[in-house]
Amino acid sequence: MSDAHDHDHDHDHDEDGYGKDEVHAHIGSYKQYGAVFMALLAFTLLTVAVASVHLGNANLAVAVIIASLKAALVCTFFMHLKDDNKFNSLILIAAVTFIGVFFALTLNDVSYREKLDTQSGNRIYLESGDKAPGSWDNPIKKEEKKEGEAAPQASTSASAAPSASHAP
C-alpha cells in the first residue's frame, strides 16, 4: 500500500461537524503513479517485442494477456479500484464476464460451422459420408463435396447460410 497517505486530517475536528461524513479519499503518491506508468511503458515495449517473434496463434493470446495486465494496472491504481467500494470492482468484473460470454458463445458458433452438416433433412455421418437416420435420399459423399457448394435449402428464413461466404 502506498507510503504517502495524505489523509484529510481535518475530518476529526471540522468546525461544521461534518467530519465523519466527509469523503475519504486515499491519495496515492507521485512515486506510486510514476511506477505504474513505467510499468505500463515497459509492457508496451514488451508487446511490440513479442509481436516480432512468430508464435502463430499464440501471438494473439500473448498480446491480449499483456494488454490485460496493462488494463489491470490502470484499473487498480489509476482508477483507484484498489481503494474503492468493492461493488465498483464487481461492476467491472460483471461487464468483462458478459463480454467473455459474448466472445465464447459467438466464436463457438463461428468455429464449428460446417463441421456438422447444418441442413435439416440432410444429415450425414461426417467420417463416412453415409446418410444418418432421417436424412434425404442423397447423401453427400465427403470427396464429392465441392468447397462452398450448398445443397438446395427448404428454409424460408430471411438470412442466408454463410457457406457461400468463403468462396474466393
Added chain:
Amino acid sequence: MTTEATADHDEHGEHGGDPEHPHADHPKWLQHHWDTPAQQFDAAKLGMWAFLGQELLFFSGLFVAYAIYRTWFGEAFAAGSHELNRTMGAANTCVLLFSSLTAALGVRSSQLGKKNETTIWIVLTIGCAFAFLVVKYFEYQAKFHHGLLPGTFFGTPRDMLTFEPLVGAHSPAAELPNHTNVFFSLYFIMTGLHALHVIIGIGIWIWILKRNLRGDFSKRYFTPVDITALYWHLVDLVWIYLFPMMYLIDYVPPGHRG
C-alpha cells in the same frame, strides 16, 4: 455522466444563508437529496462505474467482430496490419498512457485542494489528447491517399478533406489479399469510434478545467475531476487493446521482410 455543482449561489434564503459558514446546512455542491458528502461521492463513483461498464460492452461488439474476421481472414488481417504505421501507433499508445498518468495526478492534486497544480495536469492531459488526434489525422490521411478505406471505398485513393479521388495515385489495394477491406472497415470503425470518445473527452476536460479555474473544487469536493478521469482512463483502456490488435498482427521487423 453527472455533475454535482449547482447554481453559483444558493437561492434559498433559509438554507445555509450565511456566506461565512456556507456549510451550516448543506454546502452548495451537496445536492438536497443526499445526507452527506460521502454518500454523494460514493454514488457518483458507482454511477460512473456503471456507465463505464456499458461503454465496455459498447466496444465489445466490435472486438467480437474483429475476433471472428481475424479467424476467417488471417492473411488479409496480417496484410492490412502491415499497412499501418507501427511507429505512430506505438507513439499514440505512449501518449495516451502518459495522459492517463497526468489525469490520475490531476485527480490527486484536486483531492489535495491544489487548484494550480490541478490546472497543470488537466492542461497536460488535454494536450496529450490533441497530440493523439494529430497523429491519428496523419495516419488517416496516409490511408486515404493509399485508398485503404472501409467498405465500398476500398481501392480508390482519395483526398481526406474533399473526398475526391486522387488522379494518378496508386493504391496497394490490388496487391493485398482478398478481404483486406474487412480489416480496414474494422480499423476505421474501431479507431474512429475511439477517436470520437477522445474528442468527447477533450470537451469534458475543457469544461472541468474551466470549473477548476473558477474555484468550484476543493479538498471536500473534487468529484467531477475524479469521474472525468475515470472516463479518460476508459478511453486509454480501449486503446491498450486496440493497439496490438490492429498494429501488431504478424509483425515482421524491418530487415526481415522478404
Added chain:
Amino acid sequence: MAAITTDQHGHGGHGDPNVDYLHVSKGIWSWIYTLDHKRIGILYLVSVITFFIVAGLAALLVRIELFTPGRTIVDPDTYNRLFTLHGVVMVFLFIIPAIPASLGNFVLPMMLGAKDVAFPRLNLLSYYIYLLGSCFAIYSLISGAVDTGWTFYTPYSTTTNGAVIAMVLGAFIAGFSSILTGVNFITTIHKLRAPGLTWSRLPLFLWAIYATSILQVLATPVLAITLLLLMLERTFGIGIFDPHKGGDPVLFQHFFWFYSHPAVYIMILPGMGIINELISTFSHRKIMGYRAVFISSLALALFSFLVWAHHMFTSGMSEYANMVFSALTFLVAIPSGVKVFNWTGTLYKASIWAASPMLYALAFLFQFCIGGLTGLFLGMLATDIHLHDTYFVVAHFHYVMVGSTVFAFWGGLHYWWPKITGKMYDEGTAKKVFWIVFVGYNGVFLPQFVLGSRGMPRRYYDYLPQFEFLHKVSTMFSWVLAVGLFWMLFMFIQSLRNGKKAPRNPWNSAGYEWGTPTPPPLENFTSPPTFTRGPYDYHLATDAEIAED
C-alpha cells in the same frame, strides 16, 4: 438544488409537507424543467401511452388485413411497414421504458424512503433522450417507413428502400435513455435506502427493477453498436454483414439478439416485480419465499445473457452452437418457475381481495404460465425447427410481453393510480373493463398457437385458405380488446376529471410507498422515515399504517 423545480422561491418549498407534488409549482415550464422523479414518471407515462396507442392502431390494421387471404385493405408493401411499425414502436418506445421509467420512476424513491433518485438531472435527460429517439422514429414513419420487421435482419435491412436509418437511429438514441435510467436506478437502490431498509427488506418490485437495470446497463450498448454497424453498412457499404464482401449476415443476428434476448427480460422482470406487490397486498400477506423470489430475479438477469441464439436455430448456425443454446435455454426457465410457485403459494389459503388491480395480477399468472410453457416448445431445438417463424412464436411472445408484462403494467397503473393522482377510478367500470380486455386479449392470441402449429408463417401478408377461420376469430377479438382498452383510457380520464378523492392507503397495503400522503409532497415523506419492518410484514404493521388513512 436537485429536488426543486426552477421556479421555487421558498414558499411551498422542499420541506413543506402540506402541498402535494402536483400543486407545488404550476405551469408548463415547471413540467418541462422538472427534476421531480414523480413528474418525470408522469411525463414518461403520457409518452408511453401515446406510443402504445399508435402501435396498437397499427396492430389493428394488421389484423384487419389478415381478416381475409389476399388483399383486404392494404397492399403487401404497406402491410410490411405496418407490422414493422407495430414492432419497433411497441418494443423500443413502449414496453422497454413503460414499467421502469414511468411506474418505476414514480415509486422507486418512495419505496426506499428517499427524496428523489440519485441523479435527478440525469433522469430528466433520459426522458428527453427518449423523446429525441422517438422523433427520429416518427420521422421515419412519415418518410417512407421500414419494411424489415423490428429485428432489422441483414442483408435485407442494408439493401431495402425505406427510411431504415432514421428508424434505426431512433432506436439507437432511445437505447441511451434506457442505459442512463439503469445507471440511475442501480445507484439509487445502493445509496439512497433509508435507515433500517436493509437489502433483505427491499421491496421485491425494487429487486426486479434492480435486476432490470443491470440488464439495461450491460445489454443495451450491444444493441447500440449493432445498430451503428447497420447504419454504417447501409451508408458506406463496409461489408461486415454482406456475404459478397466476405461478411456474415448471421453475425448481425448474434449481435442483435445478444441485446434483444436480455431485452425481453428487461420487459418481463419489472412486470413480475409489480405482481409481487399486487399479490402480497391483495392477499394481505407476505410473499412466500422472499429470498427465493429475489434470487430468482437476479438469476433471470444473469442467465438471460447466455441464451440469445435460441432465436437463431434455423439461421445457419453450427449444430453445436444450436445444442449449447438449447440446453442453456432450459436453464433460464427455472427462475421463472420458482416465481410462479411462490406466487401461487402466497395465494394459497390467503384472504384474497379481487379488486381490479388483483384481477390483472391473476390474469398475469394464467397468461404467464401459457407464455412461459410455450417458450419451452421454442427452446427445444427439435420442435423449434418446425415452429420458428410461425404464428406459434407470435402467440408465445405476445403472451409474455402483453399477457404478462402489459397486464402487469395495467395492474400497476390501477394500483398506484390513487397515489399518483390522488383520485380513485370507478371500480365497477374497472372490473367490467378487465373482463373485456381479458376475453379480448386471449381471444386474439390463443388461436394463434393453433395457427402456428398448423404451419401459418409469421409476417405473411397472404395465406392458405385453411387458416382463414382462425385469422377471422383472432381479428374479431382484437376489436373486443380495442374496445376494452379505449374504455380503460376513458375510465382513467374520467377519474382525473371527477374521480373521488383517494384515501392515503386505499388498498390497506403494508408497502412502504403507502406510508406517504396521497398524493405525496415534493420530497415524498413528511419527515425522513426509518424502517423497522419488511414491506410485506402484515403481522408487524400497525393498524394505523394499514388503515385507509
